Amino acid sequence: MLVGQGAPGATAPPEPVTADLLRAADRVIGPGSPDLGPLRPGTAVRARPVCSNPTPDRWPEVLGDLESRVSALQVEITALAAGPACAGRPCAAARCPSRSSGVPVNDQTDATSPLDTHVLERTAERLAARHAGVLSPEVVERVVFESYTALSRTARVRTHLAALAGHFAADRLAALAHAREGSGPPQVLFVGRHDTGRAQIAAALLAHYAGDAAVVRSAGTDPGSTVDPQALRVLAARGLELGQVYPKPLTDDVVRAADHVITFGTAEAVPVYPHTDHQDWGADRTVTGNPEELEMIVAEVDGKVRTLWGTIRP
Incomplete structure (x- = not known):
């Protein structure tokens, strides 16, 4: 509404x-x-x-903002809905223009290679078996293919996109299953604008301190293409080897599953659910800069993360 x-x-x-x-x-x-x-x-x-009452010169900006927000809302709603069968089999939005999730279809996002399609189908089968009895195969397949479509919008290199989409979909489905079952360790979500800087840093630090005692995620309201390499180097110097990290779009399933949502100046773009604790840690300014400034930013985030973990740890 x-x-x-x-x-x-x-x-x-x-x-x-x-x-x-x-x-x-x-x-x-x-x-x-x-x-x-x-x-x-x-x-x-x-x-x-x-x-x-925007002035005439502001209408293009206002309309562009509305179009972006409506598209994102359509993606969220479609991701949570169980799709009807198309010609006797589940309908995946990434393969069916008539069931578009609201993401504009273009040559890049709609061009799924036969190899990628095969990988995504096998991924959907594996994840459907993992969540049998909790999530239907139709929902699982839809989330897998939508995850591929969402990541393809910002991907610079598509070589391993299907595998990356599988990791993204697995995380989203785990969040969706948690939201339905309501059990397990506390879930924490960090949300920045691009998910390339402080949100990634905070998630890495909390995951390091919490281990298996918490589920930690990060996402972006307007995700970038790669995580800031300088941030990765600073974290590596602290002993945190993050492996395969990438900016992820904000989806309703991970917000709904979160017990704690930490935003970096992006609170207005995050849905509010009654059970969730919300905090805003200030604007997600860039972490790129000289080493001293970068260390100060990481130290500031680290202090907040330690305080948060001390508050929420089971």
Whole structure:
């Protein structure tokens, strides 16, 4: 449900927000304060900044922002929905333009090679067996192919994209299963704008301190193509070898599964669920710079991560 304000000069009056509409909604998106009235338990609420009466020169910016947000919302909703069968078999959004998740189809994102398709299908079968009884094979296949599509939007090199999408899908499905079962260690999600700097640093540090006692993820509202190499070098100097890390798009399944969501100036782009603790650690400024500045940033994040872990550890 989208909640707005009446526009001056509008040809028709806006539809009033009623209690019935609010209770029926799975998501409520509106300007300003998220305190909109009676909601059904589990409804996600997002507060958006009010842009009242933009001047003509700002309309392209406003419309572009809205298009981006609506596309991201469509991806989230599609990822959680169990798809109907297409011609007797599960429908994967990445292979079926009629079931597009809202991500604009182009030559790069829609061009799935036969080898990649084979890898993704085998990955979906393996993950469906892992989550049998919790997640349907249709949901698993949809998430696998959508993960491939999402990562392909920012991938510079596509050689190992299918394998990377398999790792991303496995993490998303684990989050979705956790959200449905509600058991296991605490889940922590760090969200930056590009998931290339401080969100990755914080996730690496917490994963190092927590080990198997917590599940740690990072994501970006506008993911970049690679993690900042200088950040990786500083972490390596601290004894943290991260292996295969990559920026990941923010999806609703990992937000829904999180017990703690830490944002870096990106709180407005993250759904709010009643069970989740939210904290914002300030704007996700770039970590690229001279070594002294970079060390200061890592030390600042490290101090906050240690405090967080001391608070939430089981």
